[in-house]
Amino acid sequence: xxxxxxxxxxxxxxxxxxxxxxxxxxxxxxxxxxxxxxxxxxxxxxxxxxxxxxxxxxxxxxxx
Numbered sequence: 001x002x003x004x005x006x007x008x009x010x011x012x013x014x015x016x017x018x019x020x021x022x023x024x025x026x027x028x029x030x031x032x033x034x035x036x037x038x039x040x041x042x043x044x045x046x047x048x049x050x051x052x053x054x055x056x057x058x059x060x061x062x063x064x
Contacts, residue, residue, distance in 0.1 A: 001039040004030065008039060012060065023059030 001008050001019070008019040015027035030036075038045070048054070 003037040003039055004034075009036075010060070012056065017060060024057060 002011055002016070003009075004016065004018070009028075010017045010019060010024060016030060017024040017027050019025075
């Protein structure tokens, strides 16, 4: 998860999905030089780098 434009968003592959309490919105495009803040704790990032597969919220599948 990242903090982007005053709201959380999910980075999945090369897509960025803004989050809302109703689920994730359609992916957006941002400037590759835009600064974002990582919200996920470092241990979570380490587990993902090690190859752990995520369970993705169903709204990602409908907006992908």
